Every structure is written in C-alpha cells, then in structure tokens.
Amino acid sequence: MVNLQNFYEEFDSQAVRRTMADEGYYIFDRRLDDASLPMLRSQIDELAEAEDTEINYAGSEHRVWNAQRRTANFAEFQKLSDWIMPQIYGAPYPSYTVLAIRNRPAPPQAERMEVRWHLDSFRRQLKLFAFLTDVTEETGPLEIVPRTHRPAFKLRATVPLGLYRARDILRWREQKRSWQRIHDRSINKVTGWGYSPKEMTVPAGTLLLVDTSALHRAKPCLSGERYAVTVYHR
Numbered sequence: 001m002v003n004l005q006n007f008y009e010e011f012d013s014q015a016v017r018r019t020m021a022d023e024g025y026y027i028f029d030r031r032l033d034d035a036s037l038p039m040l041r042s043q044i045d046e047l048a049e050a051e052d053t054e055i056n057y058a059g060s061e062h063r064v065w066n067a068q069r070r071t072a073n074f075a076e077f078q079k080l081s082d083w084i085m086p087q088i089y090g091a092p093y094p095s096y097t098v099l100a101i102r103n104r105p106a107p108p109q110a111e112r113m114e115v116r117w118h119l120d121s122f123r124r125q126l127k128l129f130a131f132l133t134d135v136t137e138e139t140g141p142l143e144i145v146p147r148t149h150r151p152a153f154k155l156r157a158t159v160p161l162g163l164y165r166a167r168d169i170l171r172w173r174e175q176k177r178s179w180q181r182i183h184d185r186s187i188n189k190v191t192g193w194g195y196s197p198k199e200m201t202v203p204a205g206t207l208l209l210v211d212t213s214a215l216h217r218a219k220p221c222l223s224g225e226r227y228a229v230t231v232y233h234r
C-alpha cells in the first residue's frame with residue numbers, strides 16, 4: 001500500500017496557503033517512495049484495460065475515472081487531498097473523484113494544440129496531482145501561468161482575452177464557456193503583461209497542488225509516457 005504519512009506529518013499549512021494564494025500552485029518537497037511508483041503505474045495499466053476507460057487523442061491517453069473506488073491506493077490520495085484542502089480553502093471542500101491517467105505519445109494531428117489553454121472554472125478550484133513518472137518537456141507536462149488565479153488578473157483579463165463573450169450568455173444552457181478553450185494568441189497577450197508560463201517538469205513521485213482557475217494546459221506527450229493521479233474537488 002502507498003504510504004502518505006510523511007505528507008500529513010510535514011504539512012505546513014501556513015506556507016502552503018501563502019504560496020497557493022501568491023502563485024496558484026505548490027510543489028511538495030517530499031516525494032512518494034520510489035518503491036511505490038511501479039506499483040501505482042501497473043495499477044493504472046490494469047485499470048486502463050477496463051471497458052469504461054475514457055480514451056482520447058487517437059488512443060494515446062487513457063483516463064480512469066473514480067480510481068478511488070477501484071483500488072485502495074488511489075483512495076489514499078483522495079484521503080490526503082480531503083485532509084489538505086479545507087486547510088487551504090478555509091471551508092469544507094470535499095473531493096468527488098480521482099482520475100488515474102496515462103499519456104503516451106500523441107500523433108500530432110490528434111489534437112488542436114492552439115486551443116489547449118483553459119481555466120477549469122472561473123472561481124477558485126483546487127486539485128492535487130501526483131506524478132508517477134519523471135515529467136519532462138517531452139512527456140507532456142502540465143503548464144500553468146502563475147498568479148493568473150488571482151481575482152485581479154481575472155478582472156483585467158476577462159474582456160481583452162474574451163474569457164466570457166456574448167455567445168456564452170446566449171448559449172448559457174449548453175455550458176460551453178469561452179474560458180474552456182483559450183487561443184495561444186491570448187497567452188501571448190498575457191506574457192506581454194509580464195506573466196510567464198511555467199512547465200511542471202518534476203521528478204517521479206512529486207505531488208503538486210494547483211488552483212486550476214489559473215490559466216493552464218497539458219502539453220502533448222511527444223515521447224516516453226506520463227502517469228499521474230489527480231484528485232478533483234468542485
């Protein structure tokens with residue numbers, strides 16, 4: 001069984017809260033034990049064979065939803081996240097699912113790269129990621145623009161970036177929002193304002209907290225593979 005005890009014991013809620021408020025993400029110094037990584041990866045491989053697995057990007061991405069119900073190890077990540085989040089959020093903030101995900105190289109035509117940037121929601125939304133392989137530029141890192149989770153940024157950016165548009169309101173019930181697909185052109189504007197995207201290239205075993213109301217995307221996997229676990233909160 002994966003042992004997350006150290007993450008509880010060493011958790012410095014003040015430091016995490018401060019970094020999350022300032023930057024919109026927090027990388028834990030402590031990593032998962034090396035020994036647990038192959039075990040977790042092979043559990044993802046097993047689960048990925050199930051019939052209800054979501055498969056994207058020309059078969060290169062496997063998404064196993066509700067992994068916490070399928071394997072006790074993934075429930076451990078959910079427990080940890082349910083313990084951490086209220087301390088940052090300042091209110092009860094239960095998780096609703098754990099995603100176990102595997103990415104292998106995607107054929108270049110499998111996806112529209114220029115609209116991968118997005119917000120998960122317009123208001124604060126926190127996620128816990130655990131990366132089970134070394135994440136390099138090649139294996140499809142999560143990329144985020146630090147500090148764009150802040151209300152001051154959203155106020156400034158909403159109109160010039162078209163995060164909300166008239167058509168979002170006209171088609172409100174379709175639940176499609178402009179901030180779910182943001183064009184690279186908009187990101188160029190944001191970098192012009194002094195914000196710099198940051199690639200989460202981290203060693204295997206790294207845990208990461210992110211406010212996914214910041215601008216972010218998953219870069220495509222070009223070679224190798226990336227395994228990760230993500231705990232989702234509403």
Ligand SMILES: O=C(O)CCC(=O)C(=O)O
Nearest residue numbers: 120141142212217218230
């Ligand atoms: O897989 C990733 O790196 C991030 C995907 C994403 O946009 C998310 O989990 O919100």
Ligand SMILES: [Fe+2]
Nearest residue numbers: 119120212216
């Ligand atoms: Fe996202």
